[in-house]
Amino acid sequence: MVRASPPPSDPAASAQPAASLPRRVTLKDIARALKVSPATVSNAYNRPDQLSPQLRARILETALALGYSGPDPLASSLRRGRAGAIGVVYDATLSYAFADPAASLFLGGLARALEEQNLGLLLIPSPQRPSLQRPDAQNARPQEPSLRAAAQPATGRVQSASVDGFVVYSASDGSELLKAVLGRGLPVVLVDQSQVEGVAYIGIDDAGGARAAARHLLDLGHRQIGVLSLEFGPQGPDEPTGTARGTEQSRGTVTPEREAQLSYHTTAERLRAYRGAAAEAGATLFVMEAQDNTPQEAETLALELLRTTPGVTALLCMSDVLAQGALSAARKLGLEVPGSLSVVGFDDVPSSAALGLSSVHQPTAQKGELAGRALVELLAGGAARELILPTQLMVRGSSGPVRK
């Protein structure tokens, strides 16, 4: 039934016995059908001015008739040497990225910059991290990291992504994904993470923003402040974080061991700034690490913190998502905000204005747009630049003077 080889192709006799196999129609097929050169058919699609309108019309017509929907993008990309898309890698699952409004906003800005250039955005799936299932003993088995890494799904998708460049968003220090990206040798823009020598970078003034947030609360008189922190480091199967996680007694409470693993640049910067400001004012910080950047997680942590440490009068949250969870916790406890509890977030996502949440604003969408532009420049042969965007504290109704 399957006729793999091309038909004898005796043009005179029209040897095609029947519409044999459902092989995909290609450009050549329609060229053959019209007895023109493949080049002409190609031109019909890509350089209409290179052939007579009537020939072009005939070509398009028979293409339609034969069910040919234009040149294969893959083949075309291969020949042209450009994939027409850029890859985005995020050091967490994609589903996670989309759940975070700030990440979404960033992607939106990025998309805007790219759609101007008619570039597609290829989201590269990250390894699923088994964050929800607790790491049982099985995971402990060594995996000869050297060779396995080369063929691992984690980095594998990076290596097999048909893209012209990458944007890496908030990868942890020493991330395998990042290494894989750098290994591809394509233009790269790094965003919201540790810089790498010679690689384009877009970031924000994390320290400044965090300091402003902390000082704001300190100025209001708060001296016992809880911190709802973003993750310290990745928890993926590849990453050696097992131990600290195993020994934690109280969920979320930060042990020195855990703090030693601080490998997310953003988290580290903000935490350091919080600490610095608190130290200046002689205030005490109670740090809880949220395993996930979700309101649920934050609510749980806030409830626990407020239960175990009643002296806390304010919460510094490293994201608005966490802050929203903190607000929920306050409501559940019947704590007035800001009367009995002040809450300050970070990111200033759109819904925070409606919630009256005090927060550190960062130009999230613009950051994405700039990252896109930076990559486009790189693609055009431009030089790698680095850019730090400002942050700004937005004081709203969720923070007020300490009232004891």
Place this chain on the structure above:
Amino acid sequence: MVRASPPPSDPAASAQPAASLPRRVTLKDIARALKVSPATVSNAYNRPDQLSPQLRARILETALALGYSGPDPLASSLRRGRAGAIGVVYDATLSYAFADPAASLFLGGLARALEEQNLGLLLIPSPQRPSLQRPDAQNARPQEPSLRAAAQPATGRVQSASVDGFVVYSASDGSELLKAVLGRGLPVVLVDQSQVEGVAYIGIDDAGGARAAARHLLDLGHRQIGVLSLEFGPQGPDEPTGTARGTEQSRGTVTPEREAQLSYHTTAERLRAYRGAAAEAGATLFVMEAQDNTPQEAETLALELLRTTPGVTALLCMSDVLAQGALSAARKLGLEVPGSLSVVGFDDVPSSAALGLSSVHQPTAQKGELAGRALVELLAGGAARELILPTQLMVRGSSGPVRK
């Protein structure tokens, strides 16, 4: 220090006059360098069991030395016949998609289903619609739609996307983009829009949800209800919506002409359900069309509606984003919610719970996940199915009995 070009490596005669141009190293280069066949090098990457470990090690090693980062994804995809990614088209700009939490959630679910299969997600840029600039006379010039369409950037990206299938999300009826997608002849899953015969479909019970929302307000005694509607139809340059938009006197107010252009399935379904429920109860609806699904737009519309129609005691909003804008408007007017104004949204995005917004819940992320699975099934040769997911009214604090 950096040796970009492969070393001369003249084994025999070395016809290469010099390390001429910084040509990319290819699989063949490293095959040549080791005097093995390209096939062997390929195997080193893809079928490690097909060659001796030591040979493989040597290959990987010299690959590293020559700066070869593995088989070109494009070439590999071409040969294998699968792109390893699926395309998502959304009938609005991508930046817009990301600004909508519901869309983001959907994409997140989709991404999850795809990352399980190690498929990438290629976001296809839509044409920028000049929504913000008002459509001036220039746009009126005819563009010989027939031929232009074939090469238009709008549909162009669809035709040139290297993907194995598509997910089309909320395209308007008669969307050019949708036609282009269908024209590709690849597996397609349609989501939240009008169905197409024989094409897989995932949707929600829009009518049921909208009806429940409307009845809820009606049961509470409201009889003059404002509706903050999503867009009726696309406003892109290609779409013939100019006239109605031109003649609108009062921003957002819906004219019969405009309503005749109702081409978004979701909007149409919800509106019809609102209308049906209102008619049953003898209530009056005041419909405003939001050009954009943003809180700002909604706030503006709500302010205007409440100003011009003081009898309105409740607002039915077709999205939570719009509802959040309505809440802002209420706050600005000093209207108590739900005392003086009830607000009900649609989607039940995560932040709505924190806001205490009554809303129609839909399993947004799950919808995305199911769409992904459906597409994966299609890719595997499965049959096209259709699926309608349920919605559920979540009554929270933003809706209450009418109080006059």
Place this chain on the structure above:
DNA sequence: TTGTACGCGTTATCAT
């Protein structure tokens, strides 16, 4: 307009 070499690998099929 057209011939045709080339882009870069992959996957049978063969040979040792």
Place this chain on the structure above:
DNA sequence: ATGATAACGCGTACAA
């Protein structure tokens, strides 16, 4: 077992 040969995937660009 191991490795090589060669056809093939689908267009595109440049010379003719």
